[in-house]
Amino acid sequence: MVEMKKHEPGMFCWVELATKDGPAAKKFYTSLFDWGVNDIPSEAGTYSMVEKKGKEAGALYELGPQQKGVPPHWNSYICVESADDAAAKAKKLGGNVILEPFDVMEHGRMANIQDPTGAVFSVWQPKEHIGAQVVMEPGSFCWNELYTTDPKRAGDFYSGLFGWTKELMPMPPPTGEYTIFKKGDAQAAGMLKIPKEMGPVPPHWLVYFAVDDSDETVEKAKGMGGKVTVPPTDIPNIGRFSILNDPQGADFAVIKLEPRSAEA
Numbered sequence: 001m002v003e004m005k006k007h008e009p010g011m012f013c014w015v016e017l018a019t020k021d022g023p024a025a026k027k028f029y030t031s032l033f034d035w036g037v038n039d040i041p042s043e044a045g046t047y048s049m050v051e052k053k054g055k056e057a058g059a060l061y062e063l064g065p066q067q068k069g070v071p072p073h074w075n076s077y078i079c080v081e082s083a084d085d086a087a088a089k090a091k092k093l094g095g096n097v098i099l100e101p102f103d104v105m106e107h108g109r110m111a112n113i114q115d116p117t118g119a120v121f122s123v124w125q126p127k128e129h130i131g132a133q134v135v136m137e138p139g140s141f142c143w144n145e146l147y148t149t150d151p152k153r154a155g156d157f158y159s160g161l162f163g164w165t166k167e168l169m170p171m172p173p174p175t176g177e178y179t180i181f182k183k184g185d186a187q188a189a190g191m192l193k194i195p196k197e198m199g200p201v202p203p204h205w206l207v208y209f210a211v212d213d214s215d216e217t218v219e220k221a222k223g224m225g226g227k228v229t230v231p232p233t234d235i236p237n238i239g240r241f242s243i244l245n246d247p248q249g250a251d252f253a254v255i256k257l258e259p260r261s262a263e264a
Contacts, residue, residue, distance in 0.1 A: 003055060004133055007079040010162040010183040012144045013124055013131030014077035015207045017060035018070065020248050022046060025060055025072075028224050028246055032217065033057075033139040033209060055133040057140040072250040074207045076121050076144045077110070078162065083125040086161065087111040093160045094153075104129075115157050117148045119203040136210060142257065143208035146191040147201065151179060154203070155191060164188055206243070208253040214240045217254050221246075 007013035019025040026037055026048060036051040047061050063070055080086040083101040090113045091097060098120065099112035107129035114120045124131060134140045148154040158164050164181040171178045171192075179191040194201050211217045214232045222228065225247035232242045241255035 004130065004135055007126070007131050008183065008186070009079050009081050010164065011079055011186065011188055012076055012141070013079040013126070014122075015058040015132070015141045015144075016075045016077070016122075017058070017072070017250060018063050018067070018075060019060055019072045019246075019250065020063055022048065022060065022062035025246070025248060028221075028226070029060070031224060032221055032226075033211075035139060052134050052137065052139040057132055057134050072246070072248040073204075074250055074252050075112075076141075076205045076207055077124040077131065078121060079131060080123045080125055080162075083109040083111045083123050086123045086125075087113065089161055090115075090157075093157050095157060095161070101125075115148075115154055115203070117150045117154045117157075117203045119146055119148060119154070119205055121205050136257075138210050138212045140210060141207050142210040142255065143253075144189045145206045145208065145253070146189060146203070147194045147198075147206060148191060148203045149194055151177075151191055151193050155179060155181075158189075158191075162188070204251075206251060206253055208241065208255050211254045211256055214242050214254055214256045218242045218244065 029035055030037060038049040038051060040047045045062055045064060047059060049056050050058050087097045087101050094116040096114040097111060098114055101109055101111040103109050106127060108127045109125040110122055112122050136142045155166050164183055167180040167182055169178045169180055180187055181189045218228060218232055221244050227245040229245055230243035232240055234240050237258060239255045239257040241253055243253045245251055
C-alpha cells in the first residue's frame, strides 16, 4: 500500500464526491471499491470519509439546497502552501475564484477555483489533514485528467499557478495530442482537448481510480446502475481504463495500471 504522510505542493491530494443521494452513493461506491465509510455529522450535513484498509482515500457529501442546480460530480484538490496566495494568483492568471479561501476547522484552508476555460478544482493548504492517506492502490485515486476546449490557455494557466511543466505525448485518434503536466520530475496530471465525439461536454477534471481489473469493475458498476461512457480500452505501457457515469450522473474513470505505471 502506498501510504502518504505528506503531499507535495502542486500535486493532487484529495478527491471528493458531491452527490444528490448520499446513502445511495455510499452503497454504490463502497461495493465497487470495497470502501469503508466514516460519517462525520455537522451543521452543514454529513461528510463521509471513505477508507481503503482503514486509510482515508477521499470523501463524499450530499448537495444541499444552497447548491441547487449543481450536478453530481467528483472534485479534485491540489496541495498548496497557501490557499490565499493560490487564489490571488489564479485571478491574475485569468481564473475565477468561486469560493474565496476559508478555514475548514483545524483541518486546513481551501478555495474553489475555475480555470479560464471553465474547469473547476480546489486548492488545499493542509494543517491537521494532509489529504488522502493512500493513493495509487486499487480503490484509491491514481490520476487526474483535464478535459478542456483550449489546451494552450489552460496549460499556461496551470503552469503559471503551480509551476507545472508540459510534456507532449502523441496519442492515437480521437485523443490526438496529450499533455503530461509535471512538477519537477513527478507526473502531476494529464490534459487533452475535448474530442468532438464526446459532444458538448464542458471543461472538467476527471478523477481516475486504480482497480485490479477494469473489465470486472465496469461490469460490476453496470450491474448497480452505472453507465459506461468509454468502454475498457488499453493504453500501451500505461494500463486498461474505462470512463463511467455513476447512477446519479457523476463521471469518474477506473484503470488497471501496468506495473511500471503503478510504481511511478
